[in-house]
Amino acid sequence: MEETADMMNSNFKLNNRDRAVLMKTPFLTSLTGNSLVRMMSTMSVISLTNRKSIFREGENADAFYCVLSGYVRLYQLNRDGREADIRICSPGDTFAECLLYGGTKYRHHAQTAEATTLARFDMQAVRDLADQERDIAKAVITSLSKHLITTMDCVANDRLHTAPQRVANYILTRCPVDGGPASIRLPFQKNLLAGMLGLAPEALSRAFSTLRRTGVTVRGRVIQVGDVQALREI
């Protein structure tokens, strides 16, 4: 059995960190005993290098995924062929699970945005399980609920806030709650952050430089905040 460096499909090579993320997934975290075993048996683990397609818009949806490590970009093409990110999935995020009961075709393109490990769940197998096992149905509900809430937040964020406000919000979600200075490190390229916030990369860059006036310093992936409280006022 031969595997390329680009794609490995195995249930065995799960490192500890990936395993921990997997077990905290809404799909697995509340399961025990038999349900957990059955759910795990519908799953396989996939590792991909950067910029590999996971699925394409319009394809038959026969699996959904959880990100264990790395990042996944969900995007669509506009009329001119330009890509617009709909969602950036981080470790712990699930995507395409809404097609369990919502449709049969993928609705956008999915591609890795880094070397990425995914848990792949067979759509039909999980459908069958959810029909049988109460706690699995509940896990599906919890996952969908959380996903829906973050997606509605995304709409609200897009419609309500300017670019600097969105960036400030993002920084604040990663900062200690008290008011003083803080320093955080982006876990990914600015490219991806731009996609999360619905901005072009240049707009993100300009938003950062607007925030300099509010005491935000950016060097590479490191963001220093002079006064967390001041950032809230933006």
Add this chain to the structure above:
Amino acid sequence: MEETADMMNSNFKLNNRDRAVLMKTPFLTSLTGNSLVRMMSTMSVISLTNRKSIFREGENADAFYCVLSGYVRLYQLNRDGREADIRICSPGDTFAECLLYGGTKYRHHAQTAEATTLARFDMQAVRDLADQERDIAKAVITSLSKHLITTMDCVANDRLHTAPQRVANYILTRCPVDGGPASIRLPFQKNLLAGMLGLAPEALSRAFSTLRRTGVTVRGRVIQVGDVQALREI
């Protein structure tokens, strides 16, 4: 027992149209027998006049709703106190159901945008039912899935299309599929359509006048399309 004209709360006065909408709700459409009865018993019907608050951001979420007739506006306030619509709910739409398993507080304001009849479901009662009855859990899943998909479409639409394109898309979803001329009537004020599409009312108006070049004529709530096919090319 006295009722004001502004709010009537009763299970009895459901006209035929409202009843038909109610039974097609994802929450009820797939239920039969005992499940249907139990679900109905957690429900009450509420009628409100225009511009009445249903709930406010931050309040305790003890119910979710289905729109039977009329429209509901979900919105948030930005820092300047300006309202931005997050979602416009039409007859058949459910809102706040993501809080069944996703949180305990309402995340935005909800207010009627017309005289409106709602089905009100007690949150805790439905939670208990979903834990007991398989088909109710499934109904919840279906509802959440569909809602999640439309919300992701909303993000995509916002990020991918210009104002005239969004308006064209909206018109096309209400037009016969073949290519010729067509005429539709908006079921609500343009105000609401603007909110659905994430536009200021003035921007909607300008989008319509842009579409005049493509053979779209607007008089009041009536929209005439010269060539449906041409509209797709926008």
Add this chain to the structure above:
DNA sequence: ATCTAAATTTGACATCGATCAAATCCGTGA
């Protein structure tokens, strides 16, 4: 049919963010 208030449109701006190109920075591998 007429009147009135509300909704919509239009005009004039101001702003924001996208786009393209060029310069610079950063991280990685040798």
Add this chain to the structure above:
DNA sequence: TCACGGATTTGATCGATGTCAAATTTAGAT
């Protein structure tokens, strides 16, 4: 440590949309 290539920033510009005010239209009530 150095050099390279990709990522990011910056500059210049443009187009799209929000905003406010005024004109006009529409819908509902009398």
